[in-house]
Amino acid sequence: MVEKRLPLALTVLTLTLLVACTPPGGNTAAAEGEAKPAAAATGTGTSNDLDAAPAKTTTLGVRVVPAKSGTLSVERTSSATIQADRDSNVAAQSGGNVVRVLVTEGEQVRAGQVVVQLDDSQQRQALENARLQVQQAQINLNQTRTTTGQATTSLNAAVQAAQATLSQAQQNAQSSESLYALGGISLADLQSARAQLATAQSQLAQARNSLSQNGQNAQGSVPLQQAQLSSAQAGVRQADENLSRTAVRAPFAGTVASLNVQVGEFAGQGSTVFRLVDPGSIKVQFNATTADAAALTAGTQLNLGYGGVNYVATVQDSPRIAGADRLVPITARVQGGAALPVGASAQARYRATLGQGVLIPSGAVQVDGGENAVYLAEGKSARRQTVTVVAESGGQVAVRGLDAGAQVISPVPPSLQDGASIRVETAATPTTTAGSSTGEAP
16 A cells, blocks of 8 residues: 555655646646747746847947037148348349458348448549549630630620710711811811721721620530530539449348359449348248138238247238149248348148037037938937038037037947937046947836
């Protein structure tokens, strides 16, 4: 009897264990030991497939940047040539040997100051001869005037005397005519009175003729002597000018940039003796693109770098016409650039405006379906917003279609979609790898 009860107890125990191991809602077949897949046997109902898309309830950790209105600009650098408004190669106006060099290179000179002196011995002798000719011409003119004046006085006296003699002869002739008619004188006496009258008339005519001839001579001689004197005076002026040309002077105040002659050398007429630069007129010229040139208007300031020193330059003018290289020449005046060497190269730096709009990081803009878009953080959701890119530079873009102050998600996680659940992280929060999900339920 004992042998019959032992198998029954084992059977009851086995059934009890099977019931306890059956999952909730399980069927009878499972309770009876029907085979099940290994995954179902775990009783969790959770898949371990790592390639499956995250559940829609996944929250992404993102960073945001506030959009700001502004102007997007970029710094340009262009090679510039240092120039001067007044940069002159001063030439000798007369040929001669150099006897003195009165300044050194780099020295400041005033307008009219003698820089180089040429031999002037011949010019000085010519000037002395011209002065002597003036003196001789003056003497000749004075003598002519004196002689003419004395002769005129004498001839005038002769004319007056002849007039007095004629008047007396006319009276005597009239008296003789009256006395002869009365029989008071003879015919011979009458004829004698008539002869004296004729002689007096002839003497007066002669005196007047001499006076007239003397006047004509004076009218020819004095102007001739005056012309000779004027010519001699012009010769003095020319000789004096030739003498002054032997001194090569500075045409304006400036700095002697270079000297081309030394003492003892011959400087030919028209040859360059020294170079003079006005330090107050230093300017630079550089080329800019047509887009940049439009903003580089007169009065715009920029930086000029040379020899480790920065100078301020102000745009003076621009033709705004591109050359064959499609670049526009820009001229700028340099402040305090007196020490800059004319002809040297410098670096012009200026800011060029690319565009205005709302500024955001370049990485915040996504290109999808031919559109530029950004994602905005609105509460706990991301919203896709299309924008128009105006300009881009230096990791920033200027866009339109976005309000200033908007919270722009940047960087954009690869899995971010419109309407996705997000959590905005602050700078103190550990950075989450872009595109990774938190695995938390909303």
